[in-house]
Amino acid sequence: MGPRDERRSPVMADVAKAAGVSHQTVSRVLNDHPNVRAETRTRVLEAIDRLGYRRNLVARALVTRHSRTLGVVGFNTTLYGPASTVDGIEQAARAAGYFVSIVSLRTIDTAGMRDAIDYLADQGVDGIVVVAPQRSAARAFESLPRGMPAVAVEGQHEGEVPVVSVDQVGGARLATEHLLGLGHETVWHVSGPSDWLEAEGRTEGWRAALESAGRTVPETLTGDWSPRSGYLAGRRLLAMAGQVTAVFVANDQMALGVLRALTEEGVKVPEQISIVGFDDIPEAEFFLPPLTTIRQDFGAVGRNSIEVLLRQIGRGGECERERLIVPPRFVARSSTSSLR
């Protein structure tokens, strides 16, 4: 047995030999174990530095049974909202010393979600964050390996899994009440796709605000979050000739579409029709006119979900069946005004 192949990166035993100690002492230095003589510690550290040693986290994961990796299942992560959520999660996880492994799905269905979870579980993640904005996604939690810590973001609260979400209902209330406060008789609503929990929450908040003010609740128009669907909804609103004076649109992209439909036909916003969006995408401030909207704090959602998940991991997978709600914020701009 000759000397270890020089081209292979050094392992703990190499450091041990170089420092004249046992591999275990090296391990102790690396793990900040208290009982190591200061002189020994510096000798080991010096050897580590000299050899350019880096600890093999895979071997470590094998024995500790912790990979310090979290899995994230996302959906449509090129959209601003989901992208920001995933980004918030990633930042928070890294700040806590965890790696993040991401699976981004194109379509949400229970099977795809289940596959994604299995896939991440196989990889040995310590916990999973599922961004589960659709009803069908929530069911996928049933297939979680037993004892696997998990948290749902923007999901519903049925199973055992804790949920972190923005207060969609409250946000929609803010939007609707703002419009009512400006003197509008009622508020129309362009909602997101019906199987999305966020869409549902926003519709619910809108309806609740109207009802508690004793106003008539108009029929909702439904879009798919895209600017195009907003445009189509806008054209349908135009067809209602004069009835409509205020619209709460379930996201900013659709609001952009509505804006274009109205502007094309010479309808002035906000003089003739007021519009409120949801999300506060970076573009919203520069729409024509700048869009009044509801801002979601995606960073807080990310931080909270990681916090809940790590707490769960700390307790060994036992979860506390909690629901954490992040409040949204009203952002006033120029797409709303009082009548006349």
Add this chain to the structure above:
Amino acid sequence: MGPRDERRSPVMADVAKAAGVSHQTVSRVLNDHPNVRAETRTRVLEAIDRLGYRRNLVARALVTRHSRTLGVVGFNTTLYGPASTVDGIEQAARAAGYFVSIVSLRTIDTAGMRDAIDYLADQGVDGIVVVAPQRSAARAFESLPRGMPAVAVEGQHEGEVPVVSVDQVGGARLATEHLLGLGHETVWHVSGPSDWLEAEGRTEGWRAALESAGRTVPETLTGDWSPRSGYLAGRRLLAMAGQVTAVFVANDQMALGVLRALTEEGVKVPEQISIVGFDDIPEAEFFLPPLTTIRQDFGAVGRNSIEVLLRQIGRGGECERERLIVPPRFVARSSTSSLR
């Protein structure tokens, strides 16, 4: 030594015992080794199924020295462009059977980039994709562990690392030539931040198109990709009273800002000033007016980069110092027209 704890998930040895074979035979079945009797194989598979066995990929990674995980270093991944690039990479990697571990940076500096690469290397990734849109990011490649396969996306081609990128220069040429073709005497340019390679490429293409047409090259205005900076640039363009008839803006978000600045002052687009953007974000089609722009194929960039990276991994880290260019596409809409 009693029977293995029931609560612990089964390992290969458990399957072996259940199927009445050795663990090695189980391994062979799992790895599709040819020399296993059909009857044995089914017995093993049946045992795997019955016990709900899942192979421990961490242990596997330790011995094979392959984690089947790729690292991605991204930057500002909430923006549409970067988010789409990362998404394309993730899709392509997963299709090839690789996990994706992502680090998303907020600021690009050599140190942060270096840390991110170290971080991923520690985790034992098989290769790294660096989305390196800034000059300073490119330098971080020097700190790549030797033998670590890597590919740069939207980076420059100096070091040993292959690069995959969109043809920014060509895209900018398309935009500029389109405007010249409409009869504009020259084309103004709102560029991205100067240390961004993409910004540089777009400026270069714009300049080249003007020069080869023998036109004067106006002073460029510089933004930071944000709608706000576009708005400010727009105001400065307005101050040039009448000189400006056509503008190539380096991305769609800034183009939105320019659009707002012009519209606010009653300048008509495209009647008085024509505008072309870059990226084709989903909103662009619904700007007022719908934005003529250059579309980047982020999916292709992702697929290509993974392909290059996997080829490199297959060769054992030896790289081929290539540069792969993805062509952009001109998308005609309503923000441009000929003069008068």
Add this chain to the structure above:
DNA sequence: TAACCTCTTGTTAGCGTTCACAGTCTTGCC
């Protein structure tokens, strides 16, 4: 019959770390 394949299976030894335990060397105190 012996020699030599091929097919199939089992045995043993790692991969690089941490954990449990067993040492050895101080130090303090009677």
Add this chain to the structure above:
DNA sequence: GGCAAGACTGTGAACGCTAACAAGAGGTTA
């Protein structure tokens, strides 16, 4: 001086898998 308590360090055995080799069964050939 002796002896226990503590500080420090080393030894061996896991963790769950694959690689390398060995070995038995069965067939073919000389």
